[in-house]
Amino acid sequence: MEVLLCVILASIATSHGYIQIASRSPIGTLYRWKQIDYEFATPEARQEAINNGQFIQANVIPLGIERWKDRVFVSTPAWKKGVPATLSSLPIGAPSESPRLEPYPNWDWHNAANCTGFTSVFRMSIDHCGVMWILDSGQVEAFETPRQICPPTLIAINLNTDTVVARYPIPSEFVLQNSLITNLVVDSRDVRCRDLHVYIADAWRFGLIVFREEDAAFWRFSHYSFYPEPLLSNYTLHGLNYQWSDGLFGMSLGKYQQGDRPLYYHSMSSSLEFVVATSVIRDPARVSNAVGEFKLLGDSRGADGQVSAAAVDRNGVMFFNLISRDSIGCWDTRKPYSSRNLIIVAQNNQTMIFPNxxxxxxxxPQMAWIITNKLPMYQFNLIDPNEYNYRILYLDPVAVVQNSICQPEMINLSEYNYTF
Incomplete structure (x- = not known):
């Protein structure tokens, strides 16, 4: 099993604005693949899928990751032809370092017609009651000839029974032409997961869609902070230059205090982090007149500070994927969002290419789970099938920040000119 250890560097000032890289950090590789394979019913069924073009191994890429108890869940969106299943599960302790994906809940959900099954799952978010909320884009072959064959849909699966408990197609008035509805985060506050909302990002049409479970209502709004930064839309990764103008993408929820909690968010093609109180976006009558409630947190992350996903642990520490730096960073949310409070906790230019x-x-204790997948190389058909290209990594969020600026500590907030 691969084990990644951070470089031991202290108090380093860099052009990226990070003042230090944390000491040794325990990070490991759960699984890695050169190419993705599936657990077909029989070898003959697998060969038949290859023969009829249903399974083209080079076209399958893992994108989303979630964990519940002794399983991890992986999405494989149908971005190119030949993706036979778009959501799978794996045991935490598979004997192989490259296990075959097991379509979830079963193969039937991936062979269904008339939009009754899965079409192309992007990402998942599990609430604390064990319900996995799945974002199915409804679009296939996005990197070839895009076809919207089903509406983007929220699907809820009870992981204790492995049964689909609800489907919520996103109303057409909230899905704009060329929308890329790509990420979601679940906000469940009640012990029994009542008063549940789901926040959904549209990266290409720069909007946030909110879903309220109580009455299955949706609403959508836009804000100028959801747009990309023009200069951050140009990327260079391991010699490959490409342009993406993705807006609102990464979202993470802060601690619940005094009846409210913050939603931190950013565009992918951006170096800036923003925040808004969830009480604002959970009220459709308020959000349209609340432009000033969306706030810039602080410093820029620098010229290669693009971030994909982020998440906040129970201790209030945010972890985020720096996709142009083969790195994972951290920030203690009780401190100002400034360059002196942002550090790298993991970095590897071979095993962490494009943490997605x-x-x-x-x-x-909690663990963080990361998918790395060389997405730009996949998009431009530059994946080498002889190399390990896709990985599920795990990270101990408490251990990686020990003795660093991200380690939670009692601080006097009155020392900082910072308000949420």
Whole structure:
């Protein structure tokens, strides 16, 4: 099993604005693949899928990651032809370092017609009651000839029974032309997961869609902070230059205090982090007149500070994927969002190329789970099938920040000119 250890560097000033890299950090590789394979019913069924073009191994890429108890869940969106299943599960302790994905809940959900099954799952978010909220884009072959064959849909699965308990198609008035509805986060506050909302990002049409479970209502709004930064839309990764103008993408929820909690968010093609009180976005009558409630947190992350996913642990520490730096960073949310409070906790230019998704589970103790997938190389058909290209990494969020500026501590907030 691969084990990644951070470089031991202290108090280093860099052009990226980070003043230090944390000391040794325990991070490991759960699984890694050169190419993705599936657990077909029989070898003959697998060969038949290859023969009829249903399974083209080079076209399958893992994108989203979640963990519940002894399983991890992986999405494989149908971005190119030949993706036979778009959501799978794996045991935490598979004997192989490259296990075959097991379609979830079963193969039937991936062969269904008339939009009754899965089409192309992007990401998942699990609430603390064990319900996995799945974002199915409804679009296939986005990197070839895009076809919207089903409406984008929220699907809820009870992980204790592995049964689909609800489907909520997003109303067409909230899905704009060329929308890329790509990420979600669940806000469940009640012990029994009542008063539940889901926040959904539209990266290409720069909007946030809110879903309220109580009455299955949706609403949508936009804000100028959801847009990309023009200069951050140009990327260079391991010699590959490409342009993405993705807006609102990464979202993470802060601690629940005094009846409210913050939603931290950013565009992917951006170096800036923003915050808004969830009480604002949970009120459709208020959010349209609340432009000033969306606030810039502080410093820029620098010229290569693009971030995909982020998540906040129980101790209030945010972890985020720096996709142009083969790195994972951290920030203690009780401190100002400034360069002196942002550090790298993991960095590896071979095993961490394009950390795409990051989730923190509900276990005790918590663990963070990261998918790295070389997405730009996949998009431009530059994946080498002889190399390990896709990984599920795990990270101990408490251990990685020890003796660093991200380690939670009692601080006097009155020392800082910072308000949420």
């Amino acid at each position: 998704d990051l989730r923190i589970d509900h276990e005790v």
